[in-house]
Amino acid sequence: MGEMSTKRTAATRSWTRTQSRLGRQQARPAILAGLCGCIASLLQAWCVALILAAGLSGAGQHRLLLEALAGFVAAALARAALQAAGEILASRAGIAARRRLRGEALQGMIQAGPALLRDRHSGAIAALLVDRIEAVDGFFARWLPSATLAMAAPALVLAVAWLVQPYAALVLFCCGLAVPVMQAVFGIGAAAASRRQFQALSRLQVTFVDRVRGIATLVLAGRTEDEAQRLAIAAAELRRRTMRVLRVAFLSSAGLDCALAVALVAIALHDGGRLLHAAVSPAPGSAPSLSVNRALFVLLLVPEFFAPLRSFALAYQDRMQAGACAEALAWLPQAASSAPPDSPARPVAVAGVTVTLQDVRYGWSEARGRVLDGLSFSAAPGETVLLSGPSGAGKSTVIELLLGFIEPQAGRILIDGIDLREMAPAQRAGMIGWIGQNPMLFAGSLRENILFGRPDADTAALQRALAVAALDDLVAALPDGLETRIGEGGYGVSGGQAQRVAIARAALHGAPLLLLDEPTAHLDPDTERSILASLRELARDRTVVMATHALEAQSLAGRRIELRPAEHAAPPEAADAIPPMPRPLPAMVEPQPAMANPLAATVDRGVV
Amino acid sequence: MKPLLPPLLAILRLWRPRFPALGAGILVSLVALASGLALLSLSGLRLAGSALGLLLASGLLLRGLGLGRVVLRYLERLMTHAATFQALADLRVWFFRRIAVSAAGGLGFRRTGDVLGRLVGDVEALDGLYLRLLVPLSGVLLTLPLLALVIGARSVSLALPVCLLFVAVALLLPWLAARASTRAGVPLAEAQSGLRVASLDLAAGLREIVAFGAGARIAEIVREREGRLLVAQHSLARNGAAAGAVSFLCGQAAVLLVLAAAIGFGLPRISGLAAVLSLFLLLACFESVSGLVRAGVLAGSMAQSARRVLEAGAATGPVAGPTPPVPQASMRPTPPADATLRLEDVGYRWSADRPPVFDGLSLAIPAGARVALLGPSGAGKSTLASLLLRVVAPQSGRITYGGVDVTGLDVAGLRRQIAWLSQSTHLFDDTIRANLLLAAPDADDAALWTALEQARIAEFVRSLPDQLDEWLGENGAGVSGGQGRRLALARTLLSPASVLILDEPCAGLDSDTERAFLSTLFEVAAGRTVILIAHRLTGVERLDRVWRLQQGRAVPAA
Secondary structure (H helix, E strand, O other), X not given: OHHHHHHHHHHXXXXXXXXXXXXXXXXXXXXXXXXXXXXXXXXXXXXXXXXXXXXXXXXXXXXXXXXXXXXXXXXHHHHHHHHHHHHHXXXXXXXXXXXXXXXXXXXXXXXXXXXXXXXXXXXXXXXXXXXXXXXXXXHHHHHXXXXXXXHHHHHHHHHHHHHHOHHHHHHHHHHHHHHHHHHHHHXXXXXXXXHHHHHHXXXXXXXXXXXXXXXXXXXXXOOHHHHHHHHHHHHHHHHHHHHHHHHHHHHHHHHHHHHHHHHHHHHHHHHHHHHHHHHHOOOOOOOHHHHHHHHHHHHHXXXXXXXHHHHHHHOHHXXXXXXXXXXXXXXXXXXXXXXXXXXXXXXXXXXXXXXXXXXXXXXXXXXXXXXXXXXXXXXXXXXXXXXXXXXXOOHHHHHHHHHOOOOOOEEEEEEOOEEHHHOOHHHHHHHEEEEOOOOOOOOEEHHHHHHOXXXXXXXXHXXXXXXXXXXXXXXXXXXXXXXXXXXXXXXXXXXXXXXXHHHHHHHHHXXXXXXXXXXOOOOOHHHHHXXXXXXXHHHOOOEEEEEOXXXXXXXXXXXXXXXXXXXXXXXXXXXXXXXXXXXXXXXHOOOOHHHHOHHHHHHHHHHO | OOOOHHHHHHHHHHOHHHHHHHHHHHXXXXXXXXXXXXXXXXXHHHHHHHHOOOOOOOHHXXXXXXXXXXXXXXXXXXXXXXXXXXXXHXXXXXXXXXXXXXXXXXXXXXXXXXXXXXXXXXXXXXXHHHHHHHHHHHHHHHXXXXXXXXXXXXXXXXXXXHHHHHHHHHHHHHHHHHHHHHHHHHHHHHHHHHHHHHHHHHHHOHHHHHHOXXXXXXXXXXXXXXXXXXXXXXXXXXXXXXXXXXXXXXXXXXXXXXXXXXXXXXXXXXXHHHHHHHHHHHHHHHHHHOOHHHHHHHHHHHHHHHHHHHXXXXXXXXXXXXXXXXXXXXXXXXXXXXXXXXXXXXXXXXXXXXXXXXXXXXXXXXXXXXXXXXXXXXOOHHHHHHHHOOOOOOOEEEEEEOOEEHHHEOHHHHHHHEEEEOOOOOOOOOEHHHHHHOOOOOOOHHHHHHHHHHOOOHHHHHHOOOHHHOEOOHHHOOOOHHHHHHHHHHHHHHOOOOEEEEEOOOOOOOHHHHHHHHHHHHHHOOOOEEEEEEOOOOOOOOOOEEEEEEOOEEEEOO
């Protein structure tokens, strides 16, 4: 566990490093705009100080003052423009970064394929693609520019201050140095604690979302009030702990305030003292107005000096959010450099292909052992093979292997003599049509959903596909026909109709090999019968491999292959790998409940 | 365009119990602000005065102000954050209770989990209302009069335009920004949901996409939707940058006016000291409100969130008859012991424009009977369960439990008597134990294991590393669909209800296990009424009655 979290932190850190490098290039224009703005504000401060000093002394050349006023206006306009430009450039940098990250994530997801869905809810995958990547905007748009500006801009201010008033520069330097020191003193412990707190807070939010989603279940169980109180207590407890953390964390912001106040007061008092001295006993030959001018200038520099440090501190939370995104992206397989090949190649043979499985072995996980242990069969062109057997016998596993979603751990799968692994994904997709238990209907029109099987199909092909799926009557009855919208998640479409859409899709796709995975598992008997009739129509002239339950198998003609669940769920190798246990004392040799279940036994050993 | 303020004010009214804490936070922030203003302007004054040979602000005063400002800012941060957390927690609990009421009225059953999840996002979005809007806005109450007084005492003709510029920065521009962001919010939200729908399609349809080799096509759709969102966001950022620039220029114009007055250029001349004091005060004041334009942008979206939250919270169900907001024993404390259910000539339709689900439905289910209701999808099997549990009320006819009309019974009590395993029963992001205990909070481990055995899932739970304490994950993500259904079934079996409505309890079971489960159901539910809802029977159920739902009526089946 500890090792895993270290690995994760390391992955997060390397992700952050890579992204910082990529993002900093994009952030360069925004940083440049920030620096130019800083120079303009220095110029402005100089003009202001000049005019105020003249106002105080009552002297000063009118023409010079008007020039200073004009300079102030020009600098103000420049600053406004630079500030706006900086914001727009930062937004652009954030957009470029998100577009890049989302593109990478998309490619990774499509390459990883359905394997992702095994341990993640599709909602979580979509949330990664949308929300997690949106949340990373601040990292590129705010954090990266402000991290550079927090160093460069104060340095610039300091250099100018040094030229004008070395003492003030020294004060600013010391106070500025104190900021990171104080942040280190109060911040390091607080940062770790606040990261934990941040997690606790987001956990509470997740719990809240979860309880709201399940509100109907809670209401029916009569447990609303209990849950409401539990939520309130959890929130109160979290608040107490959060405040304890914040009490320390806010000390580092107080450090920034403190540094600013010290610098301001120190410079005001020191320069004030010198000016007072000069005013009361003027030294011969000195030019006091210039000195006032300089003193006011450095005083005006104090807020300028601390402003970039403040926005740096504000942008820190953007950095933390990026960490969360990095963790979420880390489990996504890295996209290979080559882009996935485009639309599938058209199938070559229409009359069916030969499918051969040679001694195929596959197990979903070591703990559960092999599902398929040396399966061999062959389906001739145009032949229908029905795979039957109880759940867990590996029917769906065979279909997934043929689809290429998973690869056999031993043995070979050949289509027309070519190893499935040697086929390009597009070639494979062109050979294979597939209908599963719950076909996915995409948001869009009925036409778009059917054309999913072959986007460039003509009207005649579409009509033929509708006829095969027995959808033509239904489409004719719909007021909008093929243009009927199908809502998010396929609303307004019954299970039978969805299955018909899938059949039409497969018919349009026209692949010579058809894989069917219990296509009528969730349908009532009447619908099932008519869907099976459509499937028989679709199966004509094609090679079909179908995972079936009893009723389906009875009504389809074909060769039946009975799969049996692997009797020994724990693979023999796994047992061998475990060192022999010291012989226990006779009294201890009791049949343990866990031993009755090989699965449990393996899990137990795995933990030890 | 919808008004901005009413929804935000309504949220504030909900926070009334927290007014002392919220008010104290604002008060401290005002004092902190005052000390900050004093520090900057007195520092300037001290420096300027020295040049004239005057000691205008003592070093002690300045040091005191500096220290005071640091301490007060620290206190302000602590107090305003604590108050925000409290207010937000209150809002969550309030929202949860209101949603429960509307769910009890049947609305929650038709709203998808994702819609609810988005509503939760709206609740969380209101966290900026106090910290980023109210606190800085109340600062204006201090800064505006101060500017008017301090500058006005020196020169009214200078104070007037400066104050107008300040009002523009502190109030007018934020208000305009809020309006603009409300307007821009609609296309932005559309672009966002467009991307979300495309991403959900991609994720849920990964199998189809890979099988049909449609990866590049679908990725192109996601990219195109993303492009639309990014364009909308960028135009929003451009507007924000423009508003920020205008706000900045207003502040600079005010400084320019003071400078012009200092040299008597176009404005009546003010003394050098007055100019320094005015300038430093003005800089500090404008600085304190510079964030408000951004807060205005936020306010626009917060108002929309607030409106959605309030609408969701205000909705009540279509249930006729009493639905107390907090289920209390207002009617009959406990439903009758006799668990006979009777539906008499019940008519129901979900909405006026849809065909009736039931039309003259009559059924009698004696206590302890085992019955089945069969029918294809859409025949109203789940609607019947909703009627029995008073999630919805019939438009005609009546439903009695133990001879009493259910509309006269306490809803909470009724639901304790009737347990429903629905198609959409939710597994919570919690341990298996916590999920089971939902049905019977006092059950011991032995009872939990018995229920798990009965639901044919005990062996699986035993194989998990943490057994009963295994964490299930979001929507039961840690288990397969079939395993999740069986856990939900175990929860239903555990409940002490005398009537069990099992809607497709065997979904996700293979046929052997299904038969084994159905044949033991008999012993499991000894003495309890079992209403089995299915689209077909396996033949092993030992049932007292079987009905088929057809054309809104129940027809006895052989």
